[in-house]
Amino acid sequence: MKEGAPARPLLEAVALHKSYDAFSAVRGVNFSIAPNSYVTLLGPSGCGKTSILRMIGGxxxxxxxxxxxxxxSLAEVPANRRPVNTVFQxxxxxxxxxxxxxxxxxxxxxRFDRATIERKVxxxxxxxxxxxxxxxxxxxxxGGQQQRVALARAIVNQPRLLLLDEPLSALDRRMRKDMQIQLKDLQRRLGMAFLHVTHDQEEAFxxxxxxxxxxxxxxxxxGSPSDIYNRPATAYVADFIGGANRVGGRILEVANGAxxxxxxxETPLGRFTVPGxxxxxxxxxxxLCVRPEQLAPAAHGAFDVTVTHQVFRGAEWLIEAxxxxxxxLGFVLRDGTLPAVGATVRLAFDPAHAWIAADAAPEA
Structure with missing residues (x-):
């Protein structure tokens, strides 16, 4: 490899399809996994993420x-001969x-002798x-200890890629958070690539x-967690990741910079010029996508809303309107006077912290 050239991906999927009779579970996806990286397939049940994991595992x-x-190519390689191990749910x-x-x-x-097996275990x-x-x-x-036994069994052969199929879903919230820390630490110490499947966006982040x-x-x-959160490519991603406020509209002008x-x-709330x-x-x-934490009451705001619900979240209130x-719409209030249900509030946001997303992902 030439100096400065990008490293070859550990795993690469090109136009990957999976059909079950007339149902297409995976529709022409393309992605790659770099060596020593932690990659997560994130989405709701039935979106195809587990089918991808099972195809990789054989x-x-x-x-x-x-x-x-x-x-x-893994096409002719049986599951037991792939340098890949799976941790099951x-x-x-x-x-x-x-x-x-x-x-x-x-x-x-x-073919390992008993002493070698004992040492590896x-x-x-x-x-x-x-x-x-x-x-x-x-x-x-x-439950957390059993999960770690399953991890140890999966890494004992030092596979090139570790697949994790909803590995934390059976744990309670506290144990799940503890295991997230342990999983990431383990991946760094092993220097191994992990491919993780989950529907839990907090876990993915x-x-x-x-x-x-x-x-x-x-x-x-x-993309990176930061890109996914701050620059959603589609309205679906904006809503699925963090529940952004989504306001449909029509593009008037586009300025393509370097x-x-x-x-x-142009939206029902007004006309806005923002990154996209x-x-x-x-x-x-x-x-138009605006995160609830980016909307704030302002004396000279952009638009008025009527409060419909107040949701206490510990360190803050989520105000639905x-x-x-x-x-x-929803906005976050961390201090100041709590508006009553039925009250009118004027809101504003910094255009630099909003985003324009496409209505749908392009067809494969």
Missing amino acids: FETVSSGLLELDGT SYALFPHLTVEDNVGFGLAYT ADALAMVELGPLARRRPRQLS ALSDVIIVMNHGRIEQQ DAVTATI VAGLKPGAAAT RAAGDLA
Whole structure:
């Protein structure tokens, strides 16, 4: 590789499709995973994310398209010969085996001698901080400890890629947060690529270097957590990630700069000139996106709203309101006087912190 050239992806998917009879679960997706990265497939149930994971793991066949690992096609490689391991949602531990026997189960079918197997198992348990519990059985462990046993079993063979299928969904909120920290720390210490599937956006943001947002078998957007949150490519992403206020409108003008796009959009709330996604065209329908925390009461604001609900969230209030007839909006209030239900409030936002998104992702 030439100096300065980009590193080859560890895994690459090109025009990847998966169909079950007449139903298309995955519709021509393209993405890549860099070595030593933490990538999350994020989306609601039925969006195709688990089908992608299962195709990579070899548990489902690829209907069409290309999957390559380290530059080699996975098409003819059976699941047990792929340098890929999976951590399942259910953990899939053997209840009659000890922790160390669960972790070393797959190694028993290799050519490693007993001493090597014992060392690898001990190393894997140390990595997930479970060495002292090696002789216990799964029923004697907490949910978080069982999850770490499943992780140890998955990493004991040092796979090139670790697949995690909703691995934290069975844990309570507190344990889930603890495991998020442990998962990210483990990935950094191993220097291994993780591909994580979840519907939980908070989980995705806490763990990921790259998030791939999916909807109806297609990729809506992929990028860093910051890009996904602050610059949603579509109205769907703006709503799914953080619940942005979405105001439909029509593009009047577009200014394409060297590094950014700025557009003027006409909406029921007024006319605004704000940054936007690439590809906007004058006359096209688009969506103005403003996060609730970016809207604030102002004496000389841009528009009036009528308060409909107040939701206490501990450090702040979420105020739900209506504007321009029946347009639902939300804004955050951290201090100041709490407006009563039915009160009229004038709101404003900094145009630099709003965003214009496309109404839909382009067809594959």
